[in-house]
Amino acid sequence: MMRGPEDNTVTWGSWANPGEAKRFFEFNDQYTAQTGVNAVYQTVVGDYTAKVLTQLAGRAAPDAFYVNDAMMPTLILEEQVIPLTDYLASPDAATAEEDYFPGLVDWCRNSEGELYGLPVDCNPLVIWFNSDIMAEAGVDLPADTFDNGGWTLDALTDVLEAVKPTGKRGLTFESGYGHLFSWITTFGGTLFEDGRPVFQDDPVAIETIGWILEQFRAETMFYGGSLPEGQGGEQLFQAQQLACVVAGRWVLPNLRELDFTYDMVPFPTKDGGVVMPASVACAAMSVNKRSVNPEAALDFLGAFVNTEGQRFRLSGGGNAVPSVHGLEEVVTEGGVPAHGALFLECAEKGYAMPRELLRDPRLASRFSPSMDEVMKAGPTDAQTLLVQLSDMIADPERLS
Helix, strand or coil: CCCCCCCCEEEEEECCCHHHHHHHHHHHHHHHHHHCCEEEEEECCCCHHHHHHHHHHCCCCCCEEEEECCCHHHHHHCCCECCCHHHHHCCCCCCCHHHECHHHCHHHECCCCCECCEEEEEEECEEEEEHHHHHHHCCCCHHHHHHCCCCCHHHHHHHHHHHHHHCCECEEECCCHHHHHHHHHCCCCCCEECCEECHHHCHHHHHHHHHHHHHHHHCCEEEHHHCCCCCCHHHHHHCCCECEEEECHHHHHHHCCCCCCEEEECCCCCCCCCCCCCEEEEEEEEEECCCCCHHHHHHHHHHHHCHHHHHHHHCCCCCCECCECCCHHHHCHHHCCCCCCHHHHHHHHCECCCHHHHCCHHHHHHHHHHHHHHHHCCCCCHHHHHHHHHHHHHCHHHCC
16 A cells, blocks of 8 residues: 555545646645644546556555546445445544435445445536627527526527527537436436336437437537537537537636636526436545555545535635535635526536446446447437437447
């Protein structure tokens, strides 16, 4: 096990952009000052999953580390991380399971319900829109339509049809469970029953995905995987060539540097003025089973992911949303975006990767590229597409 120079050192690792890494080092300084424990951080660059799994195999991984949803099933199955039940039951624990939005925790459990990680923060998928393009197209701002209770699929269709004559693209749809499932559940569709996919026969799912395919044909929406290299949805949105993009709060630091007006709105719904469940991107922190000081590592985990830890890490123009109740001041900071308070409601009602995709490590890592192949082949109709995708989930041997 990799250790620092002192017995009271805790090592931890994650992926990070330069801004995040700077804040992590600041958190370390604060934690060391408050506890006397020397917190040592390492940024893992490149293929994060592969590098951490290699570190674990070589007994060189840090005491605590970030875990993405594609990693968690493998780490639990191979008993590489510590269950958190005893720690969370301790009166000295710095956090409690009930502090977190419930839909963001289950992906960190094994089949018996044992918890192996806690969400460090989150990123609900929402629809960002360019207000200047909306004005050029002569349509109401989607957030205003939401405030007035009219943000329905018809309202979004009107926006996309109005944008098309401006020469700008309307909206993209991407591969992966996040986009697919969000468009289904936001209208009340059912994804799974008794651990099996049922969305392929769900009338809401068929209607909604059918609408997306209609938009492809009308060229008001575009499949992101078919766009030219370097012209993904987020890049086109930042270049003011795309009116709307589905993304999390991670785009905000880049948007702050650009000269156009923007805001966000939840996915449209049947009723038009409510937030319905949609996908939330999540990472967790777990503790290495081979840590030589697991108690100190658990204490660090609790301080890092609890309310105060998230307030420290996410304030000041952060690129994520708290995964704990409260902290509205983080997402409303500076009034940017104007409807930023909705991020917390989206997180509270949303869900991380469903457990049905976590039962097999192949589903967690291979579903998105397999879906991409199906999308690029040009699905003929919604139910055929949904059957293909549900078959992959029911039988991971079908994954490419």
